[in-house]
Amino acid sequence: AQSVSQHNHHVILSEAASLELGCNYSYGGTVNLFWYVQYPGQHLQLLLKYFSGDPLVKGIKGFEAEFIKSKFSFNLRKPSVQWSDTAEYFCAVKTAGSYIPTFGRGTSLIVHP
């Protein structure tokens, strides 16, 4: 069975710092990749996704992620975080032919003002 690893479980940053959250998966075939975010007290919502085409994907609120097939990675980045980015971030992977995504454990991000 495939797995999704988010290596950083807790990240604490100051405002304006750069962010990179790691996501690696174990499946070797075609994948669809997602990052979801859960702000305090809110629902999980889509931040960005990769389906095909340009491996550099841009999402909401200045986030981007790069799909590197050779590294089985889909890391999330933001050049300058804000206090409002404090949230839980989840990486998810769907393999070809499956409609059930596998989620990573999540990364808790705290941004100090």
Next chain:
Amino acid sequence: GAGVSQSPSNKVTEKGKDVELRCDPISGHTALYWYRQRLGQGLEFLIYFQGNSAPDKSGLPSDRFSAERTGESVSTLTIQRTQQEDSAVYLCASSPRDRAGNEQFFGPGTRLTVL
């Protein structure tokens, strides 16, 4: 339009009792998913409904767990003879007619506490 709704938002029950959790998906979404999220853990897949097809129950942890969905409408997740390890947030998500690249739309969850 309205998003995915779940009820109740919180449920406290005693060990051994049965509980029923409800999910109202976004209108027109054919796919519906249930997940369990234990404290500090990721989302654990439970069950998947796609239209009128047979559900994928491969994630249900035991026969105490069951779920139903009528057509493309509401779904209920039932946990019989609850145990303390069932305490978690139960999330429901729906998705438009299934294509692999489609995102999921999540509800607010039901926080279940088993005493």
